[in-house]
Amino acid sequence: MAAHRKPTPHPVSGRTALTLALAGAAAATVFEGSGYAEPHLTPAQVKARADRLYQEAEEATEKYNGAKEETDRARAALDALRDEAARRTARLNAARNALGSVATAQYRTGGLDPAVQLALSTDPGAYLRGAALAERVGDRQAAAVGAVQGQLAELARLRAEAAGRQRDLAARQAELGRHRAAVRARIAAAEKLLARLTAAQRAAYDGSATPSAAPSGTAPRGTVPAAGPRAAQAIAYAYGALGKPYVWGATGPSAFDCSGLTQAAWRSAGVSLPRTTYTQIDAGRRVPRSALAPGDLVFFYSGISHVGLYIGDGKMIHAPRPGAPVRIAPIDEMPWAGATRVA
Template identity: 70%
Template sequence: MDAPVAAHRKPRQQPFGGQAARTAATLALAGAATATAFEGTGHAEPRLTPAQIKARVDRLYQEAEVATEKYNGAREETASARRSLGRLRDEAARRTERLNASRNALGSFATAQYRSGSLDPGLQLALTSDPDDYLERAALAERTGDRQATAVGGVQRELMELARLRAQAGERMDQLEARRRELAEHKSTVRAKLAAAERLLAELTEEQRAAYESGGPVAGPGSAATRADRSAAPRAGLQAPNSRAAQAIAFAYGALGKPYVWGATGPNAFDCSGLVQAAWRSAGVSLPRTTYTQINAGRRVARSQLAPGDLVFFYSGISHVGLYIGGGQMIHAPRPGAPVRVAPIDEMPFAGATRVS
């Protein structure tokens, strides 16, 4: 039975042999190597050019500045909530003193009633045999009753006021805690953005980084020196519209070269809004702390109508500000690693301007 079945089986296919086998093996190895090479390049991170590094660092610094202005605003709100909470606590302490005084007055009435045997005043007066004494004591009892009612009312009012103050203090405490959490979040964001920017800058050569920090292009020698000279631009021909604007500009010139530090308002370091605020404070003008509140602190002016001393704002989120000095130039605190300097207002996306004087 086995023989007929075997006779009908198809012959087995033989693998390549000789030259064909060697050719197939070569092609297979080449294909595997090619696949491996493609796989490797598919996962490799391409090296950034200096221009790409600059673009990414610029974006990180701009995002960090957005977070910095939010941090500044949250810090202002935190300070306000803390002051409000302090005032409420002081008022609650004064109310507590008044409450204690009112309670002491009630205690004296209670002691007097206890000593008199807690008899009804009318009954006590009716038992006296001296009419004059009766009338005198009746008048005294009436006055005592009025004073007692006043004292009770005083206690009730102080208790209600204390309850209101404590409820307000609780709300302020909640607000304070919320602002503290917000501060921590913004601070974490700023630090993360700055750390990422620093890692990217570490990929540049010393010359490229020096050029970037000075505001010039990261490729090509001499750019740093060119911008450094511009940052020390003379004040010849400066025409401020009034003495206060002139004083603000003079302060800004005096800050040239001082470092950018986020959250700083001087006198040794500044962030962008801190510099503008300090400059106008030296002229006797109080400005809000953040860019997005400073832009509403005066009268809006068109770019074509700019005058020295105007506040110039940049980016769609109003996250950067400088002090206009004329000739298309401003003094501003650019970013970490870049000190206060003179720069053209067209180096960033213009968002608006405000005149505060």
């Protein structure tokens, strides 16, 4: 009889199944996003992560600036080629029209044998003089045909080059879009992190970026003389930019990114600097940190992604990051990369 008894379920198996089912549902909720909780971060950790994101944003900004320069050059080259092709096309059309008129005249008179034309002419002498002229015109016509053929070949070359420039421009624009997206994504991530801070904590974080100003009513001067009058002018411009906002890709006069500020400062002194940090560092003579003079460009991070304008006493004026206006800061607040003396 015992052999035919219905098996009794194990007392744990039902609970186990229920537990697994609940666990699976909970896991599904977590990974769907609504139940996912990001780890708690201290204010110091938030600041460190935000600093890193802003640094990555600045690296992407400098790449964006370089890509924008290349895009602008590619667009200008394409526009120049299109203008030249339009001029060549107009000249070609004029030459074709001239040849067409000659060909029409030849068709109208060329059906008669020259001997018959001479016989029918009321003025054989004039005909013979005209025939000699026609031969010379024929030579010039042949040269005109050759010129048209040359223009056709040149126009085809210009159009092929323009097509290549168009492809290059499209590639540059795509690269520009990638860098723009990278900048925006990192700034948005940094702002999301900083939103975790209290108002007081955020004020303390942004407080390190409070701008400093030169004494009211006096021209800015450091305790160390500038490297020259142009350097002094660049420094004066930078002092005038204190408090203006950081905007990535901006070159002034109302907003700046880091390389945009140094470029604008030196432009005010009549010196043209390249647009990006990694090209500005090669725009002058390298100087060691121990020999810095006001007006020198000072660079930071291993990727040469940040630049400021040295003003003496171990300080610089720079555009730090989004949310932090142009300010005076010590040059030892970031990892040192090098310095360049422009003029």
